[in-house]
Amino acid sequence: MxxxxxxxxxxxxxxxxxxxxxxxxxxxxxxxxxxxxxxxxxxxxxxxxxxxxxxxxxxxxxxxxxxxxxxxxxxxxxxxxxxxxxxxxxxxxxxxxxxxxxxxxxxxxxxxxxxxxxxxxxxxxxxxxxxxxxxxxxxxxxxxIQVAGKPSEGATWRVVGSRSHPSPDLAAWLDKLGEHEMLSMGSSLKLCLIAEGKADVYPRLGPTCLWDTGAAHAVIRYAGGRVDTLEGEPLSYANPAEKLNPYFVVWGSQHAQM
The missing domain is CATH 3.30.540.10 (Fructose-1,6-Bisphosphatase, subunit A, domain 1)
Structure with a gap:
């Protein structure tokens, strides 16, 4: 390989x-x-x-x-x-x-x-x-590179978000997350920031396509993180006829976060 x-x-x-x-x-x-x-x-x-x-x-x-x-x-x-x-x-x-x-x-x-x-x-x-x-x-x-792991209790989450695609659903999700700071970034670099430990989580509550995430998803996987749907299932590329991804969250840890 x-x-x-x-x-x-x-x-x-x-x-x-x-x-x-x-x-x-x-x-x-x-x-x-x-x-x-x-x-x-x-x-x-x-x-x-x-x-x-x-x-x-x-x-x-x-x-x-x-x-x-x-x-x-x-x-x-x-x-x-x-x-x-x-x-x-x-x-x-x-x-x-x-x-x-x-x-x-x-x-x-x-x-x-x-x-x-x-x-x-x-x-x-x-x-x-x-x-x-x-x-x-x-x-x-x-x-x-490897992900940073789950922030310690009471720590500030480093949340990465899109420069070009703000989501109206994001505020409610962040309220549940707790104390956080936002880092803005474009393209698949958002996932890569998490893969190298410079951010903790990336909630994507807006439309994306399979090709937007596939490559960086591999980087996240082998750096120790994961990409899950809002239902907690791994984001899948098994049905390429369905071009749109469901909403998902990129976590810099293998363990449940919320």
Whole structure:
């Protein structure tokens, strides 16, 4: 799995390059049917990732946000690639650097490999079954990461939230949580903050799609955390025909929190 992880990281880095080429100049923004923005960077990154994954010796079906219709269904062994070529397009348009490339390998509904790169920040988060979870610095150095664990009794929870998608249901949920401070972040970097122990919990009480979470979910898993639905069940990717995730909470611990 280590070799495959490195190959996928290389593919994501190629996508980083084409994204940053667009980021450094003027670009047009169009609007998709669901009213989400789309740039040429999204499309260019999709094509690079598609070609890169198809060139691997392991030929699994690919579900990409930018070509949902091209997905042929879950492959052998319950596996498929789950891709968001540019997560955080709104952050990309704002040029605040908080956008990512997300590539996950799903097996029987569970992410078993994930690569999240942050092109403008020069960093990446990688994880795989039997390998662990790591942060890759801009100079290539990498170090193992792990969640912080449940805050001690009476401690202030570090809650990470979205810059672009505030939720009206969030206030009531936070009241139940107790003393907390909010950290704002865009894209799948929110989950990665928890994976490296810099935040404790991320309640997402708003719409997301499978490709928004798959890669970072793998990073969370192998860093010792979890992603649960509001019913306490692990967030599943077993039915890719259902593109929307249910509401979920990312916990920096394996133990029940509320």
């Amino acid at each position: 280590q070799a495959l992880l490195e190959q996928v990281l290389a593919v994501a880095k190629e996508a980083d390059n084409v994204i940053m080429d667009v980021y450094g100049r003027a670009f047009d923004v169009t609007v998709k049917i669901d009213n989400s923005p789309l740039t040429e960077a999204d499309k260019a990154a999709h094509h690079v990732i598609l070609q890169g994954l198809q060139a691997l010796s392991l030929a699994y079906p690919i579900l990409s946000e930018e070509d949902v219709a091209g997905f042929t269904g879950v492959g052998q062994g319950g596996r498929y690639w789950l891709v968001d070529p540019l997560d955080g397009t709104k952050e990309f348009i704002k040029r605040n650097g908080e956008f990512t490339v997300n590539i996950a390998l799903i097996e029987n509904g569970t992410p078993i490999l994930g690569v999240v790169t942050a092109p403008a920040l020069g960093t990446a988060y990688v994880a795989a079954e039997g390998v662990g979870a790591f942060k890759v610095e801009e100079d290539g150095r990498r170090h193992a």
